[in-house]
Amino acid sequence: MMYKILFSDLDETLLVNHHVPSFNQEAIQKARQKGVRFVVATGRSYNMIQEILEEIGTYDQVGEYSICFNGGLIVENRNHRILHFQGLEEKLAQELFERGRYLDVCVLVFTLDCCYIYHPDKNEIERKKAQKAPFQVMEEYDFSAVKGQKIAKILFMRRDMDYLRDVKSALEKDFTQVSFSFSSNRYIEMNAMGINKGYGISWLCDYLHIDLKDAIAIGDNYNDVPMIKKAGLGCCVESSYDDIKRLSDYVCEKDYGEGAVKEVIEKFIEE
Structure with a gap:
């Protein structure tokens, strides 16, 4: 069958060292030449992906789109036009923030324009520099810096997934209006309830009048x-967790650094 749109996660899926390797760039160009849209679907903010959009050829282009903040922000790349935004209500964001005060985590608050880092972790600051993220390291654990801004999501970061799983279990009991997920083996991601990448790809497919069965999604x-569950063809990279592999329609033979996205394009779009 001929798929019409391919949604790809970035970190540990499309990127190697925060860039799109040439083998993925070439495969994406071939897919786009066949009329298949290529859309980034990431937890990152929009201002963190401009260089990546340049590398895949969709930067500032009419009719090219990006899904950011795990579905909380959908943008047409031309003139960076926001089509849809749904963030955390300020009161809810502040309550999550206050919980982070007493946990052994680095807290990241993403507004539309900036990432505010509390309880800074040196490794995380280096990561944000590498990701070219506009960020601010906060000396005081104080919510007032983000008050009045559009808060997209909050992350708790620690490179200890067992600890984060325990934290998530506790938070889920108290915060029923929050959508929780894990990413990059170091984050609990907290979005508004109902906001996730499945929501994001559904919204954009509806906007573009594309049936979800004609969509491919790949992540890790x-x-x-x-x-992965919503798309007509849900794919995951070779290094994904076993439970993610079980629910995927296709498990790549290659990991992200070896060209998993290229593999999916060659197998399902170029065939």
């Missing part, structure tokens, strides 16, 4: 699961 981690 738990925040990708909703779109």
Whole structure:
């Protein structure tokens, strides 16, 4: 069958060292030449992916789109036009923020324009520099810096997934209006209830009058699961967790660094 749109996660899926390797760039160009749209679907903010959009050829282009903040923000790349945004209500965001105060985590608050880092972790600051993220390291654990801004999501970061799983279990009991997921083996991602990558790809397909059965989605981690399940063809990279592999329609033979996205394009679009 001829698919019409391919949604790809970025970190640990499309990117190697925060860039799109040439083998993926070439495969994406071939897919686009066949009339298949290529859409980034990421947990990152829009201002963190401009260089990536340049590398795949969709930067500032009419009729090219990006899904950011796990589905919380949908943008037409031309003139960076926001089509849809749904973030965390300020009161809810502040309550999550206050919970982070007493946990052994680095707290990241993403507004539309900036990432505010509390309880800074040196490794995380280096990661944000590599990702070219506009960020601010906060000396005081104080919510007032983000008050009045559009808050897209909050992350708790720690490179200890067992600890994060325990934290998530506790938070889920108290925060029923929050959508929780894990990513990059270091984050609990917290979006508004109902906001996830599955929601994002559904919204954009509806907007473009494309049937979801004509969509491919590829990812690697738990925040990708909703779109892997929603798309007509849900794919995951070779290094995904076993439970993600079980619910995927196709498990790549290659990991992200070896060209999993290229593999999917060659197998399902170029055939």
